[in-house]
Amino acid sequence: xxxxxxxxxxxxxxxxxxxxxxxxxxxxxxxxxxxxxxxxxxxxxxxxxxxxxxxxxxxxxxxxxxxxxxxxxxxxxxxxxxxxxxxxxxxxxxxxxxxxxxxxxxxxxxxxxxxxxxxxxxxxxxxxxxxxxxxxxxxxxxxxxxxxxxxxxxxxxxxxxxxxxxx
Numbered sequence: 001x002x003x004x005x006x007x008x009x010x011x012x013x014x015x016x017x018x019x020x021x022x023x024x025x026x027x028x029x030x031x032x033x034x035x036x037x038x039x040x041x042x043x044x045x046x047x048x049x050x051x052x053x054x055x056x057x058x059x060x061x062x063x064x065x066x067x068x069x070x071x072x073x074x075x076x077x078x079x080x081x082x083x084x085x086x087x088x089x090x091x092x093x094x095x096x097x098x099x100x101x102x103x104x105x106x107x108x109x110x111x112x113x114x115x116x117x118x119x120x121x122x123x124x125x126x127x128x129x130x131x132x133x134x135x136x137x138x139x140x141x142x143x144x145x146x147x148x149x150x151x152x153x154x155x156x157x158x159x160x161x162x163x164x165x166x167x
Contacts, residue, residue, distance in 0.1 A: 001025075001030070002025060002028040002029070002030045002115055003025075004018065004021050004022065004025060006030075006053060006115070007021045007024060007025060007028065007115075008021060009053075010051055010053065010088065010115065011088055011089075011139060012051060012088070012089055012136060012139045012140070013135070013136070014135070014139070015135040016132060016135055016136075020129060020131075020132045023125055023128075023129070023132075024117075024125060024132075027117055027118065027121035027122070027125070028115050028116070028117050029115070029116045029117070030113065030114070030115055030116075031113070031114045031115075031116055032111065032112070032113055032114075033055075033107035033111070033112045033114065034107060034110070034111060034112075035107055035108065035109060035110050035111075036106065036107060037106070037107040038104060038105070038106055038107075039057065039105035039106070039107065039114070040091075040101050040104065040105050041062065041101065041104045042060075042061065042062045042101055042102065042103050042104045043062075043100055043101060044100065044101045045099060045100065045101075046091060046093035046094040046096075046099045046100055046101050046119070047094055047099075047118060047119055047120075048091055048094060048116045048117060048118050048119060049089065049091050049092065049094055049095075049116070049117045049118075049119065049122065050078075050089070050090050050091040050105070050114055050115075050116050051088050051089050051090075051114065051115040051116075051117075052078050052079070052080045052088050052089075052090075052112060052113075052114060053080060053088070053113045053114065053115055054080055054109075054111065054112060054113035055079075055080065055107065055108075055109035055110075055111055055112030055113060056077055056078065056079040056080070056107075056108040056109040056112060057077070057078045057079075057090065057105050057106065057107060057108060057112060057114075058071060058074040058076075058077050058078075058105070058106045058108040059074065059075050059076045059077070059078065059090060059103040059104070059105055060073045060074050060075060060103055060104050060105075060106060061073055061075060061103060061104070062104050071108070074108075075103060075150075075151065076103075076147060076150045076151070077108065078090045078105075089139075089140070089143045090105065090143075090147075091105075092140055092143060092144060092147075094119035095119065095140070122136070
C-alpha cells in the first residue's frame, strides 16, 4: 500500500492536506518494474495516471511491422533521479480524448517504482473536493507544458540533423 508519507513527497499532491491525501491513498497502487519491462503500449486505453517515485521510464514511439523499439526511439524520459519534480508524472492522456496512450512506456532503470492511480477515482475525488482537483490540475498543466517543450526539442534536433545530412 502507498503510504501517506510517500504521497506527501509527490509534487503532484503538494498543497493537499493530510485529509485529502488520506482520501487519495486507497486509490493508489504501488508497482515495481525491472529494466526493459513494458508498462503500456502506444494505442492502449488510457485509464491511469502514472507517477515515477524511483527510477526512470522511457516514453517511445512503437516501430511498424513489429520491429523492436529501443532506447534510440525514446521521445522523453520520466526520471525521478533528475530531481525535476515535473518529470515525475506521465499518462496524462487519460484526461484527453480519445483517451489512448500516445507513446509506449518502458522501464529504463534497474528498478523503477511507480504509483498508479485510476482516472475515474481521481475524477470522483475532484468532484467531491474542488480544491483537491484545482491543486492537481495546476500541477498537471505544468507537466503538459514540460512535455510539449521536450517534444519541441526532439523535433528541432531531428530537423537539424535532417538539414545537415542533406548537405
